[in-house]
Amino acid sequence: MKITTPLTDEVIENLRSGDQVYITGKIYTARDAAHKRLVELLKNNQPLPFDIKGQIIYYVGPTPAKPGQVIGSAGPTTSSRMDPYTPVLLEAGLKGMIGKGERRDYVKEAIVKHKAIYFAAIGGAGALIARTIRSVKTIAYEDLGAETIRELEVVDFPAFVVNDIYGNDLMLDNISKYRMEDKNE
Amino acid sequence: MRYIERDLVVEAVERLCIEANYYIEDDVLNALKRSRKLETSPIGQKVLDQIIENDFIARNDSVPMCQDTGMVVVFLEIGNLIHIDYDIYDAINEGVRNGYLHGYLRKSVVKHPLDRVNTGDNTPAVIHTKIVMGNSLTITLAPKGAGSENMSLVKMLTPADGYEGVKKLVLDTIFDAKGKPCPPIIVGIGIGGTFEKCALLAKEALMRPIDDVSEDPIARKLEEELLEEINKLGIGPLGFGGTQTALAVKVNVYPCHIASLPVAVNTQCHAARHKKIVL
Numbered sequence: 513m514k515i516t517t518p519l520t521d522e523v524i525e526n527l528r529s530g531d532q533v534y535i536t537g538k539i540y541t542a543r544d545a546a547h548k549r550l551v552e553l554l555k556n557n558q559p560l561p562f563d564i565k566g567q568i569i570y571y572v573g574p575t576p577a578k579p580g581q582v583i584g585s586a587g588p589t590t591s592s593r594m595d596p597y598t599p600v601l602l603e604a605g606l607k608g609m610i611g612k613g614e615r616r617d618y619v620k621e622a623i624v625k626h627k628a629i630y631f632a633a634i635g636g637a638g639a640l641i642a643r644t645i646r647s648v649k650t651i652a653y654e655d656l657g658a659e660t661i662r663e664l665e666v667v668d669f670p671a672f673v674v675n676d677i678y679g680n681d682l683m684l685d686n687i688s689k690y691r692m693e694d695k696n697e
Numbered sequence: 698m699r700y701i702e703r704d705l706v707v708e709a710v711e712r713l714c715i716e717a718n719y720y721i722e723d724d725v726l727n728a729l730k731r732s733r734k735l736e737t738s739p740i741g742q743k744v745l746d747q748i749i750e751n752d753f754i755a756r757n758d759s760v761p762m763c764q765d766t767g768m769v770v771v772f773l774e775i776g777n778l779i780h781i782d783y784d785i786y787d788a789i790n791e792g793v794r795n796g797y798l799h800g801y802l803r804k805s806v807v808k809h810p811l812d813r814v815n816t817g818d819n820t821p822a823v824i825h826t827k828i829v830m831g832n833s834l835t836i837t838l839a840p841k842g843a844g845s846e847n848m849s850l851v852k853m854l855t856p857a858d859g860y861e862g863v864k865k866l867v868l869d870t871i872f873d874a875k876g877k878p879c880p881p882i883i884v885g886i887g888i889g890g891t892f893e894k895c896a897l898l899a900k901e902a903l904m905r906p907i908d909d910v911s912e913d914p915i916a917r918k919l920e921e922e923l924l925e926e927i928n929k930l931g932i933g934p935l936g937f938g939g940t941q942t943a944l945a946v947k948v949n950v951y952p953c954h955i956a957s958l959p960v961a962v963n964t965q966c967h968a969a970r971h972k973k974i975v976l
Contacts, residue, residue: 530740532740532743572764573764573765573803573805574764574803575760575761575764575766575801575802575803576801576802576803577801578760578801581760584760584761584764584801584803585755585760585761585762585763585764586764587763587764587765589764589765589844590844590847590877592877612844612876612877612879612935613875613876613877613936614875614876614877614936632876632935632937634744634747634748634751634935635763635844635876635879635935635966636748636751636762636763636879636966636967636968637747637748637750637751637763638751638755638761638762638763638764638765639751639752639754639755639758639760639761639762640747640750640751640754641751642760643754657804657815658764658803658804658805670747672740672937682740682937682938683875683876683936683937683938685938686738686740686931686933686937686938686939687875687930687931687932687933687936687938688931689931689938690737690738690931690932690933690938690939690940691929691930691931692929692931
């Protein structure tokens with residue numbers, strides 16, 4: 513399914529865990545250190561460096577671009593490290609996150625409450641994903657190096673829906689489906 | 698005595714850093730293709746297709762297969778008949794610095810684990826040294842990503858825990874990690890020695906070719922059984938559910954104290970990168 517950013521409620525209502533999506537439009541990069549700063553700004557009632565309403569944050573710290581590239585390899589990093597910051601950002605209007613691995617229960621609850629979506633991209637597929645990134649603009653925190661907040665213009669960025677607004681969870685549901693119970697005992 | 702020039706070491710390390718990150722080894726790629734054939738979950742198949750496509754893109758375009766280009770782990774085997782009159786660790790770190798700069802690799806090392814300021818050049822490497830017989834210097838270099846390294850563990854079991862206790866520890870560790878270490882993974886297991894030795898055994902186990910089997914009959918049995926049982930956990934590629942959670946299990950063992958059973962589990966993501974050169 514092809515979707516575009518910013519995400520509307522209508523698009524979000526149509527997404528189900530397990531759906532393969534191709535995202536086109538602007539998305540924003542942020543990981544550990546940048547999240548800490550964004551949440552501090554919100555706590556102090558200060559404006560964020562970009563309008564977060566309806567947007568998607570991509571958890572990524574790319575490699576440096578080689579000459580002729582707009583960005584280096586750019587696969588997702590582990591999402592759960594961003595869990596403590598996520599409910600506050602969802603409250604502020606964030607609608608989507610792209611990363612890898614599962615989220616804590618309080619994040620899944622916040623996703624349902626604020627009508628948002630958690631996508632997973634393929635961890636370790638940094639070269640493939642980089643091909644879908646057409647332009648890169650620095651937004652804030654250049655001092656953080658690979659953790660700088662950047663605005664990426666993406667075309668058909670490949671991802672899977674993990675947590676939808678109906679409380680479904682691709683990982684939990686599908687792992688139990690394929691688990692063969694005779695394991696260690 | 699054979700003299701090995703410093704420049705030779707620096708240049709070899711630079712090249713190994715770049716090549717390990719760009720060019721996946723054939724044994725890993727073949728194992729990924731094999732797991733694609735075996736995977737029964739449709740979403741797992743899609744994930745494996747993307748992983749394999751990614752590795753081809755990285756090879757063809759000479760770009761890193763993953764953006765986490767790792768902290769560099771180096772295993773040195775220094776022949777007793779070679780002569781070095783310079784600081785070999787300094788030479789290796791110079792090679793790492795050059796490789797990460799010239800190869801456009803991500804600098805992912807902080808100087809202090811608690812104040813966390815980036816060193817800016819991905820140094821220092823973690824270097825393990827062994828003296829061996831002969832007149833060559835063997836360098837095995839592995840850029841180790843944090844996603845899988847963070848899911849690793851060392852545990853001091855008791856002798857009474859035995860074979861089944863080791864299996865349970867490994868299966869619990871892998872199940873708890875789910876998609877975080879980027880499966881399909883390779884599992885390196887060290888059993889025996891002491892607290893620090895078993896961790897090193899586990900890391901060394903990950904340097905073995907993916908298709909070799911342990912010469913130790915108990916370790917070999919453990920490798921076979923654990924691979925089968927890990928793949929029954931249901932985690933699948935990237936944790937999206939499926940039958941292909943591990944590509945291989947490698948067990949290295951060492952004698953230990955009558956009262957000890959140290960076990961280390963070192964997880965390695967599907968971007969299993971290591972390269973070796975003999976100087």
